[in-house]
Structure formats: C-alpha cells, structure tokens
Amino acid sequence: MNSISRATSNETIIEIQGYKPASKFKKIVPNIIIFYLPLTAVLIFVLLPFLWALSTSFKTQPDILNTAASFIPHPFTFENYHSVWSVNKFSVFFKNSIFISLASTIFILILSVANGYAISRYQFRGKSSFLVVLLSTQMMPVMLFIIPLFLVFKSLGLINTPLAIIIFYIVTQVPFNTLLMKGFIDAIPKEIDEAAMVDGAGRFRVIFGIIMRIILPGIVATSSFAFIGCWNEFLVAFSFITSDQNFTIPIGLKFMIGEYSVDYGSLAAGSMIGLIPPILMFAYIQKYLVDGLGSGSVKG
C-alpha cells in the first residue's frame, strides 16, 4: 500500500512541474523520450529471447532453418513438445525435478521455522555464533566444497541418488530462509505464544501450528524462492547425478546441447517446459518481492 501512495506522490511532483502555463504538450514529448522509449527498449530486450524460443518450439525443422526468419511458425506444430516429452524423457526429468524441489522445500521450511523461532524467541549462549555460522555459509562458493562433498557422498554410496542433492539443497538454502523466518516471527507478539501455552499447547504445537499459520503468507513467498532455487540448480545436480533416470530438467537440457546433431525445436520446447514453473511462481511473488524487500530485510 505504501508503495502505491509513494509512487503516486512522485507522479504528482512531476505533474506540479508540468503546471506551468501551456506546457501540456511540452510534457508529452519529453515523456516519450525519457520514459516510453527506454521502457519499450527494455521490454524488447527482456522478451525477445522468450518469444524467439517460444516461436522456435512450435516450428518444424525446415522452418527453423529457413533464412527468412519469422516469429510466426509456418506450419504450426506440437511435434517438438511431443518428442522432447517422450523421446528425450522430459516426462521423467519433470517428475524428478518436481519431487526433488518439493521435498527440499518442505524440509527447508520446517528447519527455517524452527531456527527462526529459536533465534527470535530465546536468548541462549552461542546464539551470536550461530548467526555468524549462518551468514558465513552465504559467502562460501559452492565450488569450494563440491570436490570433497563429491568424495564424501561417493564413499557413502549417495552419488547418483536424489537424496544427495536434496540434502545439499536443504543445507545451502536453510541459512537464508532462517533469517527471513526470524524477521516474520519477530513481528508476532510473544503474548500469542504465552496465551497458547497457558491454554495447554506444547512448544511444538505453538511453533508448527500457531506461529506457522500466522506467517503463512510469508511462508508461501519464501517457499516459492526455495522451490525456484532448487528447480534451477545445475552444478551440483550435474556433478552428483550420473544416470538419466535421475536427471533433473537442467541436466536434461545440458545433455541435449551435447548431442551430435542439434535439434533446435526440441531444445526450445524443453526450455519452455523448464521455464513454466519458475515463471508462474515469479508472477505470483513479484509484488511481494518488490514491496517486501523494501519494508523488511534490506532497508536502504
């Protein structure tokens, strides 16, 4: 709400400037140059790759190779989607990606809420060291520990299992989500916990029943971040997963480029399939992302 009123106030300032006599026309021309033109350029730059891939995904091979490039497929075909889904096994990769991302997200949420509650509600020895540990994990490059982790997982027999990457996603994403959860829980008055406990609720029920329900909107947003993060992850999945039965979508796409003859239509169709879940989630959390960051964690 704040954002809207503030943005409107910006606009009124601009309008006040425009109230000098006979300047209505003068206002439109600069507006086109400093606002609509750049905005259109940005939109074209952002959307062109999506539109080109979308158009390619519906084209037949000769149409794709046609030098008179056109955005309208002629003839229009679903063949690429069909072939990537069944021949290139994207049905399997899609299932794997959904399973791995969902499982990771659920554990990330549970652990982050537990940590967030502990940090928000208790003073305990080692609390500040815990925070330092959480923050330091955010700086460590994956490249640094991927080698030993690969060797450890290998000796445990976890290489080429979904479990290996699920564990990895949980551990790498919990610290950041913990800090977000702490922010949400801080905003809830302690009296609510106390009232519930007077009524006979245990600590466990307070955290995972009552608190979690109150911060549900925040949880939905953060779990979307977590899900997108897991869905998009490439490096670790590529290093730890070796057989195509366990591939996630990013790995499936990577191996499609590596194949001898490049089937651009299927490549584009596979990309579109991989894009759908993160884009849908982004559309949902976009407003929260912009407004929430402003009011919360990274105040300017």
Next chain:
Amino acid sequence: MNGKLFKVNGDRFVPYALIAPTIISILLIMFFPVFKVFQLSFQNYSFAQPYNNGFVGLKNFVDIFTKDPLFFKSLLTTVKWVGWEVVLQLVFGLMVALLLNREFKGRGLVRSLVLVPWAVSGILTTMLWSLMFNQSIGIINVIFKHLGFIKTDIAWLANTHTVFGSVVVAELWRGIPFFAIMLLAALQTIPKDVYEACEVDGCGNVKRFFYITLPFLKESIIFSTLLRGIWEFNSIDMIFTMTNGGPMNMTTTLPIYMFQTSILQGNYGYGSALGVVTFILLLIFVIFYLRLNRSGGLNK
C-alpha cells in the same frame, strides 16, 4: 515467581534442540568439506595418476603461481567478467528501477514481464540465448543485418572476438532484474516529503536524482553490488553450459577452470588448491570492498 523461574530453566534446551539439526548438517555438509578441501590442496590426488597420490606440501600452490599461465589468464578473465557485469547491471538496473517506479497504466504487468529473467536459471539463459546467437538460426544475425551493422552471419559464441561480449550480454539479461528489484524496493522507502521539500526549493529532475534519490539508494547500492560481485565471481552455470570456457579459453573464469580441473578431469588435489586460492582472493576482495566503504572511499 518460582513457577516461572522453573519454566525458564526447563526451556533452556529448547533453542538448542531447535537449531541442532541445522548446525549438525551445516558442519557435516559445508564446514567439514571446506576443511577437507584445504587438506586436499596439499596433496596429489588425481584419478588419472593414482600412483602419485599423497602429501606434497605446497607443491600445488607453487605450481599455480609459477607454472600455470592458464591460472593468470582465468584470474584476468574473472576480474573482467565481474567488473563488466556488476557495473553494467548496476547502471541498467538503476535505470529499470526508476522507470518501473513511475505510476503508469499496466505497471503491475510490465513489472512482472521486465523482472521475470530473475527467476530464469543459468542453463535456461544458455538455451534461450544460444537460440538467439546461433549462426544459422539466430535472430541476432537477422536483426543486425537488417540494421546494417554486419554484412555476413557471425558465429557469436565461436568467434574469439565476440564470445566474451556475447556471454556478458546474456548474463546481463538475467542480472539486471536483480538490481532492479533491490533498487525498486529501496526507492519505495524514500519518504515523499523529502521530494516535496526539494520541490519547494525549486530543484529539477537532475538535481532531484543526484541530491535525493542517489544518496537514499547508497546503502542498497553498496549492499547489492557486493552481493552481486560475490555471486558473479562464483557463477559458473551459464558460462559452463554456453561456452565451456572456450573458444581458446576466452571465457574461462576461475570457477570454470577449477570445475574442469577437478570434477571433469578428476585432478582433485590441484583443483582443491585452485579452490583455496580462489576463495582467499574473494575474501581479500570482500574485505577490501567493505573497508573502502566504511572509510567513505566511495562517498565522493
């Protein structure tokens, strides 16, 4: 009173129980491997020559600094990569944030569209932009030929002169929304009365930007530039899948070099040493950056 005291004592272990799973998994999955990578960096540990495996002291580090021209080339490429990406993403991200902060019809939809590459993974960026850059089916050659920029088709990703710039543009596409989101959030926290006061004093658009907007954004800019710098320094997905460091190592950054040495060639000892050196360089950069800002070096 007594009852409450007792309860507080009984609660003493609750926070530890809540954070225990996270602490244990971070120690096992992140800290132990980092310890291990330091250990590995003092060893010969290679799948290709297992008979040479063993402790070799500082040999790997000495080799890196005395016998490895590719290390210095990668370091230079990394610096170039981080520099270009952070500066261009900041400039364009700020521009996009200012555009999207204005009130206009359909702002919600335009915001979603412009910011959506934020949710797109490195591998999908590779997919979309490979279809754009492709010599025979790419749209970029078509557009540039129409505009008269080029006469013959260019293989953007295979040409040593164009590959670095092409990869930079593709990463920009994905990185600009990050800055736009962070800065847009910060823009919304600027109180409107500051603008009004400025208005009363008769300052124009340019003055308003340099005397109000920019100072208010300073903290956010410092924070997001640092985050992005670390992130771009470590980033590997897109470069690895788009060019794999080629052609002629024109796009081999340190993480790419390390990934190729260790995971792809199985030379874990040398790869670990590269990882340690890379991490220390990153650490030096971060400390230097924070010092510079604390002492006000970026103020004027």
